[in-house]
Amino acid sequence: MPSCPPRATKSPVPPEECRLASAAALVGERWTLLILRAAMYGVRRFDDFQAELGCPRTVLSGRLRSLEAAGLFERRPYREPGKRQRHEYLLTPAGRALQPVLIALTQWGDAHLGDGKPGPVGFADSKTRGPVRADFVDTQGREVTAERLRVKLRPR
Template sequence: MDYTSQGYDDVMGAIHLEGVLADRDAWQATRCSIGKAMEVIGTRSAMLIMREAYYGTTRFDDFAARVGITEAVASARLRELADAGLLERSPYREPGQRTRHEYLLTEMGRDLLPAVLALMQWGDKYLQDGKGAPLDLVENDTGEPVRVEVRGESGRAMPLEGLRIRPGEQYRARRLRRP
């Protein structure tokens, strides 16, 4: 598809910025959702803890051991992820032991999965020195490969050049209310 004929002629290989966003010198991304997300999961240990949560890890000692971090780092990251709403603490008690907490994925944590899988897929392609993916992500029922892709509502795969960003609905509504 020729995106230049549809107004995507600013920079090939870039997302088209629409309206007031087109002049990048006139605005700053102060409320950037990517920046906010990185504040929550922007450390290696946080991402690896989330990976382990997707693999079914729930106990503190298991997170620390499987991620290869100290108990202090595991404690800090698990607290941060729970405070942010990605994991929830749930008490459990084994016979003769004190009450402890396990960490369970929340809806917010499960909704992060496509981003984590996209990072895995990117790492498989570019960082495995041509050796291929160490793990295959497949459908449980069929065994068929699963991939993360950017798709429009129609289901069509979208290349970078086929995307545009415009001010969000809240911003457009505020602009209409101004005198």
């Protein structure tokens, strides 16, 4: 069983300086996570997001605007024959960099929220087709277990 960290009376970083708190404020809302998940699976167009998620149009519009302003989505125009110009939303490099976070959340859900069976979605290497998972690795690529992981404050 993993050990708990030593007891502390407060976190080492104030919430207003915490990057986790900032990231959670940006992407931690339910609809935002579902929009990012859909984009990770290839959904790009407003109507497709809306049909996939069932999200109210005004909420979806606001979330897409926020994600674009934060640099996670790029809005690009497209036009289907005989129709007006519209926009699709593509993940930027910063948006795609959230993929390990979404995969880790999915795997956590599989491990702790399911009935012991794998969930409906898994992840695989496109070349080897072997399964992949989100894990901690050191700068040499060696796996680091949760028990060995420690918080390390950086000099300011």
